[in-house]
Amino acid sequence: IPNSVDRIVATSPPMTTIMYMLAPEKLAGVNFQWTDEELVYVPDQYKDKFPVIGGWFGSQDGNYEEFIAAEPNFVVESIDEGMGVDLSTVEERQEKFGSIPVVAVTDNTNVTKIDSTIEFMGKILTAEDKAQELIGFNDKYLSEVNSVASSIPDSEKKSVYYASGEDGLSTYASGASHGQLISLVGGKNVADTEVKDSGSELTVSIEQVMKWNPDVIIATDEDFYNNVYNDSKWASVKAVKDHRVYISPQSPFKWFDRPPGANIIIGVPWTAKVIYPEKYSNINMVDATKEFYSKFYHYDLSDDEAREILTSSGIKESDL
Template structure:
């Protein structure tokens, strides 16, 4: 009898061990994904989110851009469709994100489509001050139900974006990539801060930012859209028509632009760029006569504007090379472009591809 009891006990132990092993080895994903953590967002809301965030969407392009740069495999939707040109340097695995709209200039977001992308969290942009957007964040949270909405400070200013990039990296588990992006940005900010601070008023080049297919919309200084001109130390010729408007664009006439006669012109519009050198009116400008018109590279995000945000980080050295080529000869834009695209756009450019991007933007080969 005693021997039988020992055998039964031994069998029970074996079965128990086998049961634990079966649980460990047959259901690893369940064991690993169970759990949550509490975080405080950037307007002080305490929120419970999954311990490991795998799927994330954002309600505006600047936030989506950061997510694409630091955690593209966790991004599950974008706010607008890339054009064929913008798609040129997007890896194939990222070319088919669903388009869910958003709440920014177009206000075309679809809660149903956002929810259908099955995000673990939703990133919502707030103004730098934060408090004024708490009602919007609360409204989003109500509409998204149990999906946590995380408020993150506006990332549209390249000089102030680091805190938000760091925070988003912590939220989505991409701390190292977020630090790498901030380090790249700070490197060039330090360079241009130092050199622009030494410019006298007489040293500053006059710059016109041409928007629209006719080039006759622009933005004055202190606008997020033309911020790189200010940062590098250019003189934005449109200041005289600002009239307190530092956010939206202003309409001007060709006569007004002729009276300013800028040294350099920067544009985001390929249609305008394609015809500016053959237009007799624009041809009267020194910038056109001297072949000093530049088109922001477009792919996969524009370097200079539209959207404003972390995509403009690579635009800092590019704009510096345009405005003051002699002061920035030590920056190799081919190497800089390859580094940025490889690390943050997840696409390895050849030397020739990097040169093509830069030459197509108007930079001279001697200034690469």
């Protein structure tokens, strides 16, 4: 690792997101193009700062030349054997990047294990104090949520369906990292099947969703959320009848998934309030949201902005 890391890139969004949180001035490129909506919550000095260099994630195959053109002096690769990324992948990256050092970091998608990744990257970026600030926020809400979730008996757990995709008929099994927040806050993922691959998306039928009949639906696609209450196919599902469908806030990074990582740290209290507003009444989501955006995204929200983000996700004003 160089003594001074001042231009750093990562091969996939979860690590890029952590680096943006810790030291955006040292980020030499990003894997994704922000939308205009997402840019609203990006400080002006960073809106046009980062070239889009792609990466190796999902169905995308990165381009080494684009990475090298960003002139990084350090590259971070994520190791996730469930996603087919292991040490041999890292060795290949190092060979292709030549004299630019590549470091491998494991497990940066699970919020209960992410503290060590944030701490490690804080050391690399000479941002140790910032790393501890982020870890403190994460630990505070993990502790609050765990104290409540651990006391909910199975017989009282709300059933939750994670509706992925424009039609809402894709989901992730209960052990996948993509839907980890459901069980973390004490909910029960209705797609309770064996997980062979942490990234594998399941395709289901509307008949299967009707059979599961979830108490709550959490969505990540705005088209699905905007149409579900007017779609006759979904009308008989309990969560729809009870008006308990929620959409993960999207900007500048999603709160619930896509990708899982440090961006879903704020999703811990949000998911708790979505599923059990009465059990988590001690959490003030306006305060939590403002604190998170300030510490993690370098953006100071007003009370009105925070309330707009939260009520647009489906949470009642009285439950904030």
